[in-house]
Amino acid sequence: MLSVANNILLTVVFINFILGFAVLRRNWKNPTNLAYLLLTFSIILWAISLFFFRAANSIDNILIIGKIVYTIPPFIPFFFLLFVYSLVGSKISLLKLAVFLLLPTILISVISLETSLVIAGAVIERGINQLHFGSFYFLYLSYLTLYFLIGFITLFKRYRTENNLIKKAQYRLILIGVTTAIVVGLFANGYFLTTFAFQYNWVGPIGTVFMVTLFAYAIVQYRLFNIKVISVQIFGGALAGVLLVKLLSSQGPSDFTFNSIIFIGAVVITILLIRGVLKEVETREKIQELAGKLEAANAELRQLDKAKSEFIDIASHQLRTPLSIMKGYLSMLNEGTFGKLSIKLKDPLNKIYISNERLITLVADLLDLSRIERKKLQYSFEHMQVSNVIHSIVIDFKQTARQKGLALHWRKPKKLPLVYADPQKLRQVFLNIIDNAVKYTNKGSIDISLKQDGDFIVFSAKDTGIGLTEKEAQRLFQKFVRGEEMKRAKTQGMGLGMYVAKLIIQDHRGAIWAESPGKGKGSIFFVRLPIAKSENKEDENEKQMEEFIKNI
Structure with a gap:
């Protein structure tokens, strides 16, 4: 009957055997996987020699097998060092390094x-x-300790400097595994045996089980392999080991036959189970590979999007200056700075001015879009009167509306509370709305209004133009979206104006929306902005003062 210690040694043999070939099976050309197989193979030979050492029953056999037991361990740290250097990527040729390390081994x-x-x-x-x-025994132990420490220090240095999180986790697992092996193996089967505690010489191989298991996990788990395979293989190996021990301990032919059938059945079931898990893992690896390719494609698209935004930014800057200069000269021409203009010249110049203004708005939208997407849009907030901005825009469009036969109604409010906003950005928003109202209204009128509603200033632009469906009204404020009737009425346009307007108003803690009874029935665009807090306080103070005077 085999002892518990010998059963453990046989289990160690099976676990190392299965893990070694499982890792090699993934990629037998990989030097790291090959070094790992040789490491597990040397541990297997060591465990087997310990098994026979414990079973020997004569002094001569004990001495011969004992020498074999201590002949094999020098190869364990040797293959461990090869494993480490192949994993971290040695600057020296791996073959030269192997020859150099093999000679003292x-x-x-x-x-x-x-x-x-x-x-x-x-x-x-x-x-x-x-x-x-x-007398050479402590030098022998020093050699083993030195090789393990060299590998440990090499891994630890790489672990400290590694930025890749996956590799860092890989090194951490290997460090834990080798620490376990050094502490358990070297002390239980090395330094501790100097006190003649040979009854515990089976403990060392247990430490190697932790080491090779963590090494295997580090190799395969962080290379898109599933831990299920390792778990099934370890379980299958342990089960086969236990059943084999039971088979070898059979008493009589019938017991041997029964244990043989159980052993063969367990091996077949384990193999089928491992194949099923491997198939599942291969499927998962393919999915992960596709996910990796998709992520790479997304990263490339993000780079292209960034390049596009930078190009738009540069192009917009280059266009902005000449358009602004054109606007200045057109304004001076219309105002008569260079002499009185005839009626025939005034109309075309005004059309040029409006078209130039639209180009300026489009360039500003593109510039703002690229800045918003890169979160670099800057605002110059100040306390301002919204009615002044709208009044200047209405004046610019009066003549265009008149030429189209449209009635442009606007009555500037006498006094409204101030808002805390960026005047240029709000002008861009209101200009876009009024421009669209004039552009997409062929007959009827456009009513512009501005009023206070509680703690908000509400702007509205009502027209009798082409109108919107309910779906179009909801989608209008998305990027590159235009209404179907808008596309037919005016082919030019990119569908950016309302999207940028929405982002600007949101940054002002306001709201923008559109309403329409339906196609051909006109539409109303609303913008709501919060009154500046200081204004709220001033209004309250004024009301309190008025009440105080009345009471007096």
Whole structure:
């Protein structure tokens, strides 16, 4: 009957075997995966040699197998170092590094096997197989410790300087695994054995199970592999190991046959289960690969969008200056600065002025859109009278409305509270609304009004133009959206004006919306802006003063 310790050693063998080939199966050409397989293979040989060492029953066998037990461990830190350097990317050729590190490894192993410098003798005391160590034993342990520490320090340095979060998590798992292996393995099967506590020499391989499991997780989980595969393989390996031990411990032919059937059935079920999980993982990997490509495409689109915004910004700046100069000269011509104009010249000049004004508005919309999208739109807020801005816009459009046979009604309010706003940005909004009203109204009238409604100033522009459907009224304030009738009436236009207007009004803590009875029945555009807080206080003070005077 096998002891619990020997059962554990066999389980370690199976777990390392399954994990080693599971990782290699993912990419057998990868040096990191290959180094990991060799690391697990050396641990397997070590665990098997410990199993036979514990089972030996003569002094000669104990000594021979004991030397083999201490011949294999030097290869564990060697393959661990290769694994580390292939993972972090060594500047030195991996082949040259392997040759350089392998020479002292072989030397230590040969000394352990062929001389008495590491293992001097063997004894059986109280039924426990034990070894006597030679004068070279502590140098042997120092070699093992040194290789592990070099790998640990290399990983730790890379961990500290690594900016990639995935790789950082990968290094962290490996550091935890190697720390566990050093503490458990070196002390339980190295330094601790100098006190002749050989009954615990099975503890060291347990530490390697934690190490190889975390290494496997680090390799595959952070390369789009699912931990389910590792979990199933570990479970399957452990189950197979336990059943194999039970099979080897069978008593009689019938017991052996029964245990054989159970063992074979468990292996077949485990293989089928692993295949099912692998298929699921492959499907998930394909989905993740597609998601990665989609993310890359989105990133490229964001770059293109950024380049587009920067281009619009530059182009708008270049157009803005000449248009502003044209506006100045056209204003001076209309005002008679360069001499009195004939009636024939006044009409075309006014049309040029209005068209230039529309171009200025369009350029401003494009510029504001690019700045809004990059969150760089700047405002110059001040206490202002909205009626003054609207009055100047109405005057500019009076003549155009008259030429179209439209009645443009506007009565400037005598006194309204101030609002805290950017005058230029509000002018852009109101200019857009009034311009659209004139542009899309062929007959009838346009009524512009401004009034106070509680703590708000409300602007409205009512026209008898082409009108809007309910759906168009809702979508009108989206980017690059125009009404169907608007497209037919006027082919030019980009559908940016109302979108930019909405963003500007929102930044002023106001609201903008449109209402219409239907197509061909005109529409009303509203803008609501909050009264400046200081104005509210002044009004309250005035009311209080008036009441005080009345009381007197």
